[in-house]
Amino acid sequence: xxxxxxxxxxxxxxxxxxxxxxxxxxxxxxxxxxxxxxxxxxxxxxxxxxxxxxxxxxxxxxxxxxxxxxxxxxxxxxxxxxxxxxxxxxxxxxxxxxx
Numbered sequence: 001x002x003x004x005x006x007x008x009x010x011x012x013x014x015x016x017x018x019x020x021x022x023x024x025x026x027x028x029x030x031x032x033x034x035x036x037x038x039x040x041x042x043x044x045x046x047x048x049x050x051x052x053x054x055x056x057x058x059x060x061x062x063x064x065x066x067x068x069x070x071x072x073x074x075x076x077x078x079x080x081x082x083x084x085x086x087x088x089x090x091x092x093x094x095x096x097x098x099x
Contacts (some may be wrong), residue, residue, distance in 0.1 A: 001076060002047060002077045003021075003046065003049065003055050003058060003076065004077040005044060005062075005073070005086075006042075008045060011068065013032075017047065021049065024049070024054055025053075027050075030045065032045040058074065062074045
């Protein structure tokens with residue numbers, strides 16, 4: 001299981017996020033999704049810790065804590081939803097493209 005970290009500064013790096021979570025245990029992986037078009041960090045990330053106890057300690061300590069000028073939102077990550085084969089949210093308009 002991994003930890004969701006929301007309301008991150010757009011200046012955050014994987015190394016800086018790793019350093020914060022390392023205070024609560026071993027960090028296995030840090031992911032910072034980026035915007036496809038701009039390449040900019042999207043303001044949230046995921047951290048995998050070594051054990052459930054380490055994850056719990058990090059969540060309890062960091063949820064609501066201020067870091068880089070923002071109040072963090074930290075909780076257990078929810079499983080990724082299956083969006084089906086259509087994805088993207090575009091609706092069919094009878095074969096006419098108006099984009």
